[in-house]
Amino acid sequence: MVKKTIAIVGAGPAALLAASFIDPAKFDLCIYEKNRTAGRKFLVAGKGGLNLSYAEPLEELISKYTVSEFFTAALKTFSNQDLRNYLYKIGINTYVGSSNRIFPEKGIKPIEVLKAILEKVLSQGFEIKYEHAWKSWTKHGDLLFENDVIVKTDFQIFALGGASWKITGSDGNWNSIFRERGIDCHTFEASNCAYQVKWPKAFIDKHEGTPLKNIALSCGDKTIKGELMITRFGLEGAAIYGLSPEIRLALKQTGKVVLSLDLKPLFPKEKLIDKMDRSGKKITEILKRYLKLSKAQIDLIKDQTNRNEFLDPEHLAERIKDIKLEIVGKADIDEAISTVGGIDIKELNSNFELIKMPNHFCIGEMIDYDAPTGGYLLQSCFSMGAYLAQYLNEKENQ
Numbered sequence: 379m380v381k382k383t384i385a386i387v388g389a390g391p392a393a394l395l396a397a398s399f400i401d402p403a404k405f406d407l408c409i410y411e412k413n414r415t416a417g418r419k420f421l422v423a424g425k426g427g428l429n430l431s432y433a434e435p436l437e438e439l440i441s442k443y444t445v446s447e448f449f450t451a452a453l454k455t456f457s458n459q460d461l462r463n464y465l466y467k468i469g470i471n472t473y474v475g476s477s478n479r480i481f482p483e484k485g486i487k488p489i490e491v492l493k494a495i496l497e498k499v500l501s502q503g504f505e506i507k508y509e510h511a512w513k514s515w516t517k518h519g520d521l522l523f524e525n526d527v528i529v530k531t532d533f534q535i536f537a538l539g540g541a542s543w544k545i546t547g548s549d550g551n552w553n554s555i556f557r558e559r560g561i562d563c564h565t566f567e568a569s570n571c572a573y574q575v576k577w578p579k580a581f582i583d584k585h586e587g588t589p590l591k592n593i594a595l596s597c598g599d600k601t602i603k604g605e606l607m608i609t610r611f612g613l614e615g616a617a618i619y620g621l622s623p624e625i626r627l628a629l630k631q632t633g634k635v636v637l638s639l640d641l642k643p644l645f646p647k648e649k650l651i652d653k654m655d656r657s658g659k660k661i662t663e664i665l666k667r668y669l670k671l672s673k674a675q676i677d678l679i680k681d682q683t684n685r686n687e688f689l690d691p692e693h694l695a696e697r698i699k700d701i702k703l704e705i706v707g708k709a710d711i712d713e714a715i716s717t718v719g720g721i722d723i724k725e726l727n728s729n730f731e732l733i734k735m736p737n738h739f740c741i742g743e744m745i746d747y748d749a750p751t752g753g754y755l756l757q758s759c760f761s762m763g764a765y766l767a768q769y770l771n772e773k774e775n776q
């Protein structure tokens with residue numbers, strides 16, 4: 379049997395998982411990466427703890443993506459548990475942290491995870507060519523690289539990433555190349571990023587770098603429980619990252635949005651009022667000792683109450699459950715954990731194939747979708763790669 383040929387452009391997680399699962403008996407495959415090394419953004423992601431995925435039932439996992447139905451098949455084919463099994467087979471044990479996030483076992487560095495995946499790809503007999511920056515197609519539709527190399531293959535897979543942390547190679551510059559071919563590509567925007575709050579000077583001088591733990595943050599009807607970090611720019615952390623689609627929309631429409639911060643999400647208002655019923659005790663002491671509120675939390679409350687309101691349990695309980703935080707902007711795109719924008723999903727069929735360009739596929743963050751932090755970004759990239767590989771393997775059986 380004459381083997382078909384595949385070129386994958388980009389060597390991030392989506393590309394490497396696709397190559398891991400492509401059947402070498404059926405295909406010759408080469409990955410072309412513009413950097414000197416693979417997976418630079420993957421290594422950046424690992425700096426604060428490499429959160430590979432999230433342990434929860436599949437239906438719940440799928441519901442976290444803005445275009446859930448589009449990812450259903452990929453996530454079912456290669457689920458969070460499949461990812462753990464795959465990593466285990468290549469020598470990377472994983473564990474589920476207290477927050478249900480999945481990480482490599484303690485002591486395993488991100489570079490070791492990347493190396494294990496690369497070894498798997500190379501063990502398939504596939505090649506990775508570095509310093510190959512793809513720049514366009516020739517008039518015959520072959521891949522043309524900046525070093526004038528031309529590559530002709532049966533299938534082209536693009537896994538070029540989003541547009542944040544450009545230093546890692548994912549610069550989004552390919553958007554215009556696809557647009558020239560009539561593919562609808564959306565302008566990139568920051569997601570899962572820091573959001574701007576104009577803190578009072580006295581407050582931020584005192585509380586910059588302080589976490590707000592066990593809180594819930596709401597934007598309209600959507601509420602996320604978790605943690606926030608107070609920064610001079612504003613707020614960071616999983617609780618606000620997860621509200622990115624809603625905040626982005628509101629900022630576009632009106633330039634600002636007011637979020638509601640609940641400092642005691644597990645306590646209904648009535649329970650808070652009961653807790654404050656300690657005659658003789660100062661209210662600040664009650665907040666500290668009995669409600670376990672931090673200094674930063676108490677200052678946030680003080681900032682939004684006058685003296686009479688602060689001393690009135692009913693009003694105080696209401697404020698504890700609803701601190702108003704006005705968001706007036708977001709961080710620069712290059713600082714974001716992920717981006718939205720890129721290839722419109724309407725351009726792709728259910729196998730990630732460009733409808734206008736058969737045998738050309740797009741996978742990973744280069745597709746326009748959103749997902750919160752918590753391992754959902756990497757999981758989707760891994761799943762798209764594995765799913766596409768399975769599709770191509772089966773196609774060759776027919």
Ligand SMILES: Cc1cc2nc3c(=O)[nH]c(=O)nc-3n(C[C@H](O)[C@H](O)[C@H](O)COP(=O)(O)OP(=O)(O)OC[C@H]3O[C@@H](n4cnc5c(N)ncnc54)[C@H](O)[C@@H]3O)c2cc1C
Pocket residue numbers: 387388389390391392393410411412413416417418419420422423424427428429430431510511512513537538539540542543546547548549550552714715716741742743744751752753754755756757759
């Ligand atoms: C600070 C930070 C922390 C993160 N933390 C997490 C986390 O904990 N959990 C999680 O799930 N996700 C996390 N992410 C997001 C995650 O890393 C990305 O979603 C993921 O890497 C995207 O994978 P990808 O394969 O689609 O693209 P990328 O990883 O971006 O890879 C794309 C590759 O394509 C190459 N390329 C681009 N253009 C060309 C071209 N013209 N020619 C040749 N090659 C090209 C790039 O050099 C790059 O190597 C984090 C991201 C950042 C920035």
